[in-house]
Amino acid sequence: MKVENHRFNNALNPVQQPPRVDTSDANKMNRLMGDKPSDKSISLPQKNTDNVTQAKARTTTIREWYETLKRSGNFSAAALSSTLKDAFISPSEKKVALWYAFSQEKSAKDTEKASPELFALLERELLGSFSGRLLAAPPKDNQELKALLSEQFPLGSQKEQVLWHCWAELKDIPDKAPVLDLVRKELSFVIQKNAMVKNMLTYSHKLDLS
Structure with a gap:
């Protein structure tokens, strides 16, 4: 049965742009199509x-x-x-x-x-400069804090570590309540997100993905 859905698509995309042809992609496809199966079976493993x-x-x-x-x-x-x-x-x-x-x-x-001195050294090297950065130029909002975090700490576990460190560094400094509140909110979000990801990875074998 043919379903007419062009009106629905037009409503979502008022201006339909023609697909752009990427010559590099076309060249890659030509090379792939020209490869012999035997070549790929040997090179990939x-x-x-x-x-x-x-x-x-x-x-x-x-x-x-x-x-x-x-x-x-x-x-x-x-x-x-x-x-x-x-x-x-x-x-x-x-x-x-x-x-x-x-x-x-x-x-x-x-x-x-444990080597407490080594741990303290690594903590300063990896995390110490970020709290100083927040003190020198406090982020205006949550989105700016997220952007700053992503520049230096791409992984969720790294974000959690540095936010804990920042919270400990900033919580006793007067007049830093606004940035401390941003750190606290982002830390809460990151902890929940990391827990969710860990749970998904732990129990993913039980999911029915068919």
Whole structure:
């Protein structure tokens, strides 16, 4: 049965724009169509294997860097910067390594494996500058705070950590009630969102997606 829905579509889209042809997409499609099945069947598994190997190598490098730093007992900012420079090239790799070390120290907190000085150093390195940024230029509203967070902390778990840190830093400072209220509201939202995502990941195998 044919259903006439052009009026409904026109109501949602008053101005219908012709589809734009992307030549790069067309070229990609031509290359894909020209590939032989045998080529793809060989290259894709090999590419996946290479990616897994590279990921394992990066994880090993980060873990070894963290363990070496912890054994050294030198938890100064200068030592941290020097070890990062020796072990990693890109800023993104250094950031991943710092978050890995922070997570490990946070998990070890209040145990015999904990290194309070190292944890404090990592906390200052990852989170300390953000509260100072909020003090220097307080966000005007919740949307501005969200934008500032996303610039520096792409992951939900990272946002939660820095918001907790900011709340602890700002709560006893006079005349900071407006920015503290923004932090409190955003922290509440992020906690709920992270819990929802964790719940979905934990029980996703029970969902009927058919």
